[in-house]
């Protein structure tokens with residue numbers, strides 16, 4: 001039986017014996033807060049490792065998550081590791097490449113394993129995959145607090161139907177996406193302000209939907225300090241949006257910019273001309289750059305977008321949310337017997353190993369503020385096989401992005417030009 005067909009009782013009716021002196025076993029080995037990609041990936045991995053997992057979310061599932069819905073190569077790699085690649089492919093719209101259109105209309109196409117999966121379906125499948133290996137899901141539980149009890153376990157409080165309910169667990173993992181209130185509550189937050197903001201709308205167009213096989217990123221003067229996208233999806237429905245680098249969204253109106261983008265870009269204008277708008281324009285913040293929060297303190301860990309795992313520049317974050325959720329789970333499975341400090345250190349070290357990649361994307365974000373340079377790069381990449389191949393390797397994570405910012409790389413690129 002599929003997740004969407006299940007009767008509403010899931011996550012209810014679990015009789016948990018209260019934690020007392022007579023029953024000194026916490027309700028769970030771990031409480032995971034947030035059932036997005038990061039939380040579900042961690043829940044599935046830990047439950048498969050034999051842990052008793054309580055997975056909590058403040059919403060009811062299935063739920064919408066405002067997103068571009070694109071899966072880039074790192075998401076496919078993480079799904080493979082989770083044993084879910086084929087299942088996700090069955091609910092996805094396959095695409096074969098990324099097309100980048102620059103400010104002056106020059107464009108380059110970069111091949112790579114990509115797809116588009118509406119988040120309402122993807123997240124439903126991920127949750128189902130965690131539940132089927134034993135994780136217990138609690139919808140409509142809004143995290144409030146985590147209190148350390150004698151250094152041995154935590155009492156975790158949630159608001160459920162305006163009432164506070166508590167559960168106990170040896171470990172706590174926060175995976176609350178761009179909502180960092182829980183991260184702040186446990187003392188892990190360094191910066192409350194999000195890194196950027198994006199809006200998207202769904203538009204059905206059967207005329208263009210049939211043969212559209214690329215994720216299209218568009219740099220356009222109408223989106224000041226940002227980019228636009230057109231991603232085809234299942235059922236001839238396109239996900240169209242605009243996103244901003246850094247805090248540039250504060251200087252304009254997102255709806256105005258979205259409308260101007262639609263009018264300015266021939267591809268989007270054509271799509272909208274006989275397309276049917278099937279959703280409101282929705283926006284959400286992003287936390288990027290692997291920054292803004294610490295990864296662990298005591299027996300509390302944080303993973304996914306709440307610690308900034310979404311890429312600067314592209315705003316892609318599903319892949320790294322899955323990857324870091326698995327990473328947190330793996331460090332817990334490997335080091336929990338050695339105690340809290342060992343887990344916190346191992347997890348922090350493994351997360352910091354990803355930092356150079358995020359730094360490189362952040363620097364690239366700055367480069368895109370110079371349209372002439374972007375035009376030049378895109379034009380040359382479209383003409384020169386070596387440059388295009390480098391971009392392809394970068395996109396498919398076969399190339400360390402920090403190499404792009406070495407002087408030698410730039411000299412080589414410009415010599416080729």
Ligand SMILES: Cc1cc2nc3c(=O)[nH]c(=O)nc-3n(C[C@H](O)[C@H](O)[C@H](O)COP(=O)(O)OP(=O)(O)OC[C@H]3O[C@@H](n4cnc5c(N)ncnc54)[C@H](O)[C@@H]3O)c2cc1C
Pocket residue numbers: 033034035036037038039056057058059065066067068069070071072141142143144175176177178179182197198199200241283284285286303304305306309310315316317318319321
């Ligand atoms: C407009 C837009 C477009 C995007 N496009 C793409 C794209 O095309 N491809 C891509 O890879 N990425 C994209 N991203 C980024 C992507 O959405 C995120 O990187 C990804 O969702 C992060 O996953 P996560 O599991 O960390 O968090 P989320 O997916 O946000 O999940 C967090 C979960 O935590 C729950 N939660 C929050 N607070 C609490 C609480 N107090 N108590 C209990 N539960 C709580 C939430 O309800 C939610 O279910 C986009 C983002 C935006 C805003």
